[in-house]
Amino acid sequence: MRKQIAAANWKMNLSFQQADQLLNSVVDAGIATKENQQVIFAVPFLYLSIANQLIGTVKNFNAASQNCYQKKEGAFTGEISAAMLHSMNISYCLVGHSERREYFNESNEILSEKIDRCLENDLTPIFCCGESLTIRAADQQKTFVETQLRDSLFHLSKEQITNLVIAYEPIWAIGTGKTATTIQVQEMHAHIRSVISNQYGTDTGDKISILYGGSVKASNAKELFNCDDVDGGLVGGASLQAEEFIQIIKALKC
Numbered sequence: 134m135r136k137q138i139a140a141a142n143w144k145m146n147l148s149f150q151q152a153d154q155l156l157n158s159v160v161d162a163g164i165a166t167k168e169n170q171q172v173i174f175a176v177p178f179l180y181l182s183i184a185n186q187l188i189g190t191v192k193n194f195n196a197a198s199q200n201c202y203q204k205k206e207g208a209f210t211g212e213i214s215a216a217m218l219h220s221m222n223i224s225y226c227l228v229g230h231s232e233r234r235e236y237f238n239e240s241n242e243i244l245s246e247k248i249d250r251c252l253e254n255d256l257t258p259i260f261c262c263g264e265s266l267t268i269r270a271a272d273q274q275k276t277f278v279e280t281q282l283r284d285s286l287f288h289l290s291k292e293q294i295t296n297l298v299i300a301y302e303p304i305w306a307i308g309t310g311k312t313a314t315t316i317q318v319q320e321m322h323a324h325i326r327s328v329i330s331n332q333y334g335t336d337t338g339d340k341i342s343i344l345y346g347g348s349v350k351a352s353n354a355k356e357l358f359n360c361d362d363v364d365g366g367l368v369g370g371a372s373l374q375a376e377e378f379i380q381i382i383k384a385l386k387c
């Protein structure tokens with residue numbers, strides 16, 4: 134059974150005190166996760182250490198970085214390397230969120246380097262892909278997402294790509310309150326899985342968890358997560374409220 138994952142993406146939100154409170158509230162809920170379930174908190178770099186302390190002892194809870202730099206080390210003031218994250222016992226890293234692509238000009242090529250840095254340092258990349266509204270309106274979304282996957286991931290070996298999580302996040306659904314329909318979501322997730330399967334074999338395609346992101350809330354999580362090829366969600370806004378996120382975790386498939 135594929136890993137079922139509820140991943141919070143806090144983006145650039147919350148004070149240190151609010152972060153501490155939110156993590157404590159989710160931990161205090163005492164959610165009993167199943168063996169194949171993972172709960173991930175992608176917090177700002179500054180809070181990784183406290184997140185690890187607060188959730189470190191909770192089974193299947195992990196802290197994640199929202200980004201890392203594509204170079205191994207050196208004179209890159211203000212950047213954080215995958216090796217640094219690994220040295221702080223971080224095990225997941227978001228790669229290629231649409232906000233990184235748009236505001237920080239992260240190309241498919243740069244993202245392919247980031248993927249390599251993560252894998253070299255035992256970090257599981259959560260690779261984000263997804264189309265804009267213009268691309269969807271032109272019915273080009275499948276080709277667009279396939280190119281994102283191809284350009285950033287297809288240099289990997291079969292073993293390497295198995296150590297990866299994919300998040301499909303249509304840009305038009307992020308932070309807009311406009312969720313993709315379950316038909317649109319299932320169709321794209323099945324497409325992503327078939328693209329991976331065609332390149333690496335069905336056994337590999339079947340192993341990779343594919344998360345949906347874009348206005349996931351407590352009220353729609355169950356319906357979305359129940360789609361055959363959806364293995365959980367990457368959650369922005371709703372992950373900033375303890376009760377919402379707790380319900381989203383509870384909506385994961387067994």
Ligand code: PGA
Nearest residue numbers: 307308347348368369370
């Ligand atoms: P949202 O963000 O849940 O606020 O739409 C999702 C994301 O950007 O990962």
